[in-house]
Amino acid sequence: MNRSAIVGVILLTFTLFFPVCLFSQSAKVYVFDLHDEIGPPSWRQTKKAFDHAKELDASTIIIRMNTFGGLVDYADSIRSTILNSSMKTIVFIDNNAASAGALISIACDKIYMKPGASIGAASVVDTKGTVLPEKYQSYMRGLMRATAEAKGRNPRIAEAFVDPDVEIKGVNSKGKVLTLTSKEAIKVGFCAGEVTSVDQIFAAEGLDPQQRVDHQVSVIDHIIVFLISPVVSGFLILLIIGGIYFEMQTPGIGFALLVSVVAAALFFAPLYLEGLAAHWEIGLFLVGLVLLMLEVFVIPGFGVAGILGIICIVGGLALSMVMNDFFDFNVTGSEQLTTAVLIVLFSMVASIVICVILGKSIMKTPVFRRLVLEDEQRSDLGYVSGKQPDDILRKEGFAKTDMRPSGKIEIEGLWYDAIALDGYLEKGTRIYVEKQENYNVFVRKLL
Incomplete structure (x- = not known):
């Protein structure tokens, strides 16, 4: 082999393998879970996960999902975050991606499902499971359709997740909201394949397991x-x-x-x-x-x-x-x-x-x-309301301050906190004590 051929082989090897090595060193893969109901906690976790993945310069983010749905507004916020991300997004449906979970799933670049898992049934319902009026269904249909179109998926299938009147030949019958199994989702092009774990997604996508970063939920997150x-x-x-x-x-x-x-x-x-x-x-x-x-x-x-x-x-x-x-x-x-x-x-x-x-x-x-501050005022000034007042029922006195309706009264040279049952009383108004309850003195205007 002559010198030029040797140099050519070296350059070709360098060209082929150097980018791969360089890529593998920086291609972090961020993994986080979306379990339970979609709501404020899951929205906050998603934001933190995407922000952290961006800080790490991750190339791919994998969402491990198992949810029966949740609040549409938070699902929409998560959907928008996924659609606007520059990272490759993959969802692993670990059993269920119903309702809001289906919306989030079809926003991802790729969907993998566990054998026996399902996706769909995205009609908007209340807390009792009752289907909400048409305006809510219309909004959800629009979200599902637009999300599917953005990712190159069949928008009619996405719409059938919400609307039982949408019939797709060979997929569903009219009158039932569509739910797809893993095999059915693969058949219609909504699922890239069946896997049993995130590790198998790494193998299927050619990702380096050494670059895996799992999202950590802090104690503060649990408290919130x-x-x-x-x-x-x-x-x-x-x-x-x-x-x-x-x-x-x-x-x-x-x-x-x-x-x-x-x-x-x-x-x-x-x-x-x-x-x-x-x-x-x-x-x-x-x-x-x-x-x-x-x-x-x-x-x-x-x-x-x-x-x-x-x-x-x-x-x-x-x-x-x-x-x-x-x-x-x-x-x-x-x-x-x-x-x-x-x-x-x-x-x-x-x-x-x-x-x-x-x-x-x-x-x-x-x-x-x-815990009661009983000596809030000095007793040498005649103020004794910080302790249980003496028996002053039916005794007469006058308002020491304006009563709006609470204020201070003076009876026999001593001050008391009191509440005027007549409402507002001006300072100096003659009063009498109508009743006492614990620390409270109630007075009325003396006619």
């Missing part, structure tokens, strides 16, 4: 998932309202307000991190609190400010629990908003009922008494 569950959110709302109620009913107590503030932080923080609670929704809640405080302590009677305050509080809490773009709910729909409002209202009512029923016994417990 726990805190945004409806049951926990409802309990936190109960603590928020209960703390405010105790603080307003029992002067001098700081612990109740602290409980309310901590509960509010635990309620809003995870929802904010999940992209649900926006700044304006948290602001709406705070405005509601301010209006309610003004109504109770500044403005006489109970009117517009108090009603607006309650509406703002309910609105801020409920809107933070559902995805919306400044009252644009898109496919979130009225049902999810209604559910959120009901959770808030039920928690508020339950909180007030519990406070009224248990308030008397709670305030008499030794633990609670240690």
Whole structure:
């Protein structure tokens, strides 16, 4: 072999193998799971996974999926993330990809399925499984059709996942929503092949197992998932309202307000991190609190400010629990908003009922008494409201401050915190004590 032939072989070998070696060194393959219901946690996990994969300069991202569906708005957000990604996207359907899971799956470049797995049944239903009105189905059909077209798949098959009236010869019969098995999906070109594990996808796609990076779910992620569950959110709302109620009913107590503030932080923080609670929704809640405080302590009677305050509080809490773009709910729909409002209202009512029923016994417990700031004012000034007031029932005195309706009164040279049952009373108004309940003194105007 002459010198030129040897040089040619060397150059050819270098040309063929050097890019492969270079590629294998940088071609990270990122793997993460989408299990359970599609919702805020899965959307947040998807965002983190794609961001991390991008930081690692991964060439491929594999989604291991097993879900019966979930919320369409979050599925749409995940779908958009996949479609807009420059990385190659592969989904491994490990048993089920129903409803929202089907939408996410057909957004990927390739679909692999486990033998016996299924994909489809993407009609939009409520929490009870009842099919929602046509406007929801129409939106979902459009999403499925557009996603299939974007990935070169048959849009009619994608539409048949949603609409039972779509009939495809040799695939399904009219009147039934389409669901495909793994073998059926391969036959119609929706599935690249059957595999039993992600490792087999690596082999089928020629990916280097040494470059595999598995997504790690942090402790913080688990805590956030726990805190945004409806049951926990409802309990936190109960603590928020209960703390405010105790603080307003029992002067001098700081612990109740602290409980309310901590509960509010635990309620809003995870929802904010999940992209649900926006700044304006948290602001709406705070405005509601301010209006309610003004109504109770500044403005006489109970009117517009108090009603607006309650509406703002309910609105801020409920809107933070559902995805919306400044009252644009898109496919979130009225049902999810209604559910959120009901959770808030039920928690508020339950909180007030519990406070009224248990308030008397709670305030008499030794633990609670240690939390009461009984010496908030100096006794040499005649102020004794920080402790259980003396028996002053039916005694007369006068308003030491304006009462809106709460304020301070003076009876026999001693000051007390009191609440005017007549509403607003001006400073200096003659009063008498009509009743006493625990730490509360209730007075009426002396006629």
